[in-house]
Structure formats: structure tokens, C-alpha cells
Amino acid sequence: MEDYRIEEITARDEMEQLGTKEKFWFYDENNNKKLFKIGRPGTGEDWSEKVAYELAQLLKIPCAKYELATWNKKQGTVSTSFVPEGTRLVHGNELLVAFHNDDYPKSVKYHLTEPKLLVKRQCLTSERKLEKLINSIS
Numbered sequence: 001m002e003d004y005r006i007e008e009i010t011a012r013d014e015m016e017q018l019g020t021k022e023k024f025w026f027y028d029e030n031n032n033k034k035l036f037k038i039g040r041p042g043t044g045e046d047w048s049e050k051v052a053y054e055l056a057q058l059l060k061i062p063c064a065k066y067e068l069a070t071w072n073k074k075q076g077t078v079s080t081s082f083v084p085e086g087t088r089l090v091h092g093n094e095l096l097v098a099f100h101n102d103d104y105p106k107s108v109k110y111h112l113t114e115p116k117l118l119v120k121r122q123c124l125t126s127e128r129k130l131e132k133l134i135n136s137i138s
Contacts, residue, residue: 013026021039024036025081036071039076053066
């Protein structure tokens with residue numbers, strides 16, 4: 001079995017606002033921009049991203065590279081930015097808003113209290129919106 005190195009992060013350069021996890025961007029010793037995501041304790045968020053990355057590598061599926069890391073005694077993962085210099089990442093919800101500005105939520109935060117019901121409801125809603133998007137393009 002292979003052992004994985006756990007990188008220790010000391011710098012903290014820019015906060016990342018998107019998503020639900022605490023995270024920030026930093027520059028490594030080679031001036032590569034990287035994202036450190038703090039895993040919530042007891043959830044396995046840190047190691048599960050590493051496992052998913054390793055599985056994708058074995059299956060030859062393109063994906064972001066994840067490494068295990070710590071910062072301020074907090075466990076998490078590090079991922080290198082894959083967005084080319086001078087450009088920005090366009091998220092899927094930004095594109096959907098362009099097509100369905102009236103009915104697609106620009107910014108939604110989900111606080112899960114009944115996860116199964118919420119996921120089922122969101123999937124059905126997203127499925128209908130996807131059908132509308134496909135029909136509008138066709």
C-alpha cells in the first residue's frame with residue numbers, strides 16, 4: 001500500500017467565497033496558485049476527495065488533482081488551479097442564468113435538515129429546468 005504525503009500549508013493569500021466549505025488560495029514555493037479546502041471534522045471530506053482523485057487516475061478520467069494537507073492543525077486538501085492565467089472559471093449556474101434569467105436562482109444556499117427530501121426535490125426541479133434549457137436550444 002502506498003503512503004501519501006501530507007503537505008503542511010503555511011501561507012494564506014486569498015479567501016475563496018464560493019461553496020460551503022472554508023477555503024483559501026495560496027501560492028506554493030514554485031508560485032503555483034493552489035486552493036486549500038478545510039474538511040469538516042468527522043465527515044471524511046478531505047480523504048474522500050483524495051480517494052476520488054486516485055480512482056479517477058486509475059480509470060483515466062480527467063479531474064482536478066487533490067493532495068492531502070494541513071493548515072493551522074486543520075486537515076484538508078490542496079488542489080492546483082486549472083484556470084489559465086488571465087481567464088476566469090465560468091460556473092454552470094452562470095450559464096443557466098443567461099438562458100433562464102427569470103426562473104433560475106442566481107445564488108442559493110442550502111441548509112440541509114431533511115437531506116433526502118431536499119435532494120429529491122432539487123433533482124426534480126433541476127431536471128425540469130434542464131429540459132427547458134434543452135428545448136430552448138433545440
